[in-house]
Amino acid sequence: MRFLPVIAAAIALSVPVTAAELPAxxxxxxxxxxxxxxxxxxxxxxxxxxxxxxxGSGGHDFTAEEFxxxxxxxxxxxxxxxxxxxxxSLGKGEASDVTLTPTAGTFKVHCSHFMHSTMGMTGKIxxx
Ligand SMILES: [Cu+2]
Numbered sequence: 001m002r003f004l005p006v007i008a009a010a011i012a013l014s015v016p017v018t019a020a021e022l023p024a025x026x027x028x029x030x031x032x033x034x035x036x037x038x039x040x041x042x043x044x045x046x047x048x049x050x051x052x053x054x055x056g057s058g059g060h061d062f063t064a065e066e067f068x069x070x071x072x073x074x075x076x077x078x079x080x081x082x083x084x085x086x087x088x089s090l091g092k093g094e095a096s097d098v099t100l101t102p103t104a105g106t107f108k109v110h111c112s113h114f115m116h117s118t119m120g121m122t123g124k125i126x127x128x
Contacts, residue, residue: 023047023099030060030090033119035109040125044104051097054090060111060121061089067107067125073100087112102127 024043028050029036042048054060065086073081077098081088088096104127111121 023049025049025051027051027053028062030054030056030062030111030121032056032058032060033111033116033121035062035121035123038123040109040123042102042125042127044102044127047099047101049097049099051095052088052090053095054092057092059089059091060113060116061087062109062123063087063112064107064109064125066105067102067109067127068100070103070105070107071100072103073098104128 024046026040026042026048028040030053033056040050052062063086065084068081068086069084077100080096080098088098090096102125107125107127109123109125110117113121
């Protein structure tokens with residue numbers, strides 16, 4: 001029984017640190033002409049790394065100005081979303097990781113390339 005307090009203390013010390021510092025990971029795949037998943041569900045106040053991949057035959061982007069503007073992220077990630085543009089632009093076969101902490105809300109996503117949203121490149125992000 002004398003080891004029990006030690007184990008309890010180790011758990012108390014390790015669990016909160018791990019949970020607070022490791023961002024969740026989600027992948028968003030761009031294709032002609034879709035996002036997978038089209039509806040992204042994230043948790044407010046919890047850091048997440050979004051892995052964007054372009055599997056299409058040409059360039060695509062993930063434009064979500066309000067989502068990125070409301071999120072907290074460091075300067076390098078802010079640059080990856082084009083600053084105020086709020087857009088992850090990828091050429092064919094490219095990928096990019098963006099780590100951020102989202103703010104609650106429902107946000108629209110679209111591809112800004114000519115006619116792509118009309119052909120189906122739209123999505124939604126729900127943060128709660
Ligand atoms: Cu596109």
